[in-house]
Amino acid sequence: MENTYFITGYSGFLSGQLLDEIVATNNVHKLYLLVHPTMLQKAKQQFAIDGLFNNQWEFIPGDITEEGLGLSKELRHNLQRSVTHVFHLAAIYDLSVKEKVAHQVNVVGTRNVNRFVEGVHSLKRYTYFSTAFVSGDREGAIFETELIRDQQFKNHYERSKYEAEVLALETKQNVPTTIIRPGIVRGHSKTGVTTKFDGVYFYLNMLERFRQLRLRSVPLIVKGSVNGNFVPVDYVVQAAVYLSHHEKGIGKTYHLTDPHPYTMEEVYTMLSEAYLHKTPKKTLLSRFAGRSLNAVLERYFRVSSEALSYHEIDATCDSSQAVRDLSGSGITCPDFKETLAPMASYYKDHRQDQLKYIT
Template identity: 50%
Template structure:
């Protein structure tokens, strides 16, 4: 039986591509897309692109002007009763994804916005599943093995992105007894394992930005001697796994780490990307505290195109256990690709688009 879907976060990269994977894997009746008023024109273009590429009618989509920071998501009151009777699946993707975001902005969108979405989904009479996009880093500064079943462990946080995503997940987790809910915690997102396409050049791409900025230097050192492991996950794995788990009966009420089950040490990732991009290997090591002091200077951050906050993740010694995700994906054919196989495609996409302002994030 065809389902009726509702997405926040459109026309963002994640919503756009998740919808494409959804259309390929599920029978879709209709898709409602919540869009900020100033994004309507772009949303219309993206809908037409999806319809053309996936060979479906654009009439299966409906754009709804709204805002998650408003009660009832700012959706026109006259259409609310109809939506409440029709929608079977809600994907809440809208959030501020920025390690350097100010607290007030992050709190309003990530926490208040999620509170409003939570209130709204409880009014949906046909709801089969509420899928919330969180992050593995709701664990904050915790170290050691981190389980999918854990949330509040008294942790502290590295930035306002983490703390507000944690507070939002606490709100969603509390709904599990009343609403069929699935929480998705991705690791650090990197490019599509086949095309290299990505959302933006952050996370592991900060390393590539660093290499690009220093490529004329006689050598480029490692940063720190941390024994941390990388937690980089190709975006297509996240899409495929999310669509599958959103419809699996067993996943109602569960939280999943969509993380790399076989991660590489950060120093290996650093060397792997440098060799792929510059055909060179790192030489020597600069202490992390020295690198962080340098990135405390605005002109250094802008020149290197690296956020200071990213260094915190390169030395976090944490293991994101994904046993439940691996178990519930068994038999689906969906597996996380080996980062070693993804790196060449990822680097090639970066090389072709490194000067495209649509991919480089603003660094102040």
């Protein structure tokens, strides 16, 4: 049976990969892509690059921060009569975002999308993309069935995504909803392709600077037993699309995180060995690893201070529900170690591309 999709957040990296997966694995009748008017030209250019398909798509200029998504009443009602699946990915992903902007886009925007969803006549599924970091400063095991636990937040991004997920939980009482909580998304596990050198790539930024400095030894500046929370984009989109079309996914929240994570020290060590072919060692610089080194890392190694705080929260996202419901699908999160070669190779080939760096 053919499905009609309404998707927010194009032309982000995750949404582009999601479209590929939907088209490859489902019978698509029509795909409506809600794009902010200021991003329309960029979206069209990106769409041409992606080369997904020809006459089954339509860009819908709109704004999730506006009531009714900035759409005419007639268009909105026409969409609500035809759409079967809604994927809401549009959000501000910026750890240093200002409070007002984060609230307007991530919270108010989600509220407006929820209202649109509740008016869809033949809705089969509403999939809301949250983040594993709605857990804030909680430590220990974080379960998929948990959300409101009096946690505090490290930045306005986290808080706004938490408040948005609370709204998605309320919507779940009225419509078939699936909530996806990805970890820190990295490039494709097989090709290494990514659009931004953020997240785990901050380590590669550091290692590249060490290479430029011609250091004889790579300093071990990441220490401790805190787990990394990095997950390849192909696993996220494959799992999300599968769970969003299977009945078992209705009413559930999924951690799409690495079920067998390595510690941050292990991740750093493996990347150093893959990229520089050197095992990090304790040096004079290693003594200053921690908060006192943050300013240096931020200025000289393109590591944001907000990102560094994620190396200090000892939390593990339990993904038992996701692993169980994906059982039999053939979709599993690849071992981080097995994806190192394409990640390091892609970074090496594109390290001069300034558009891939957070500024």
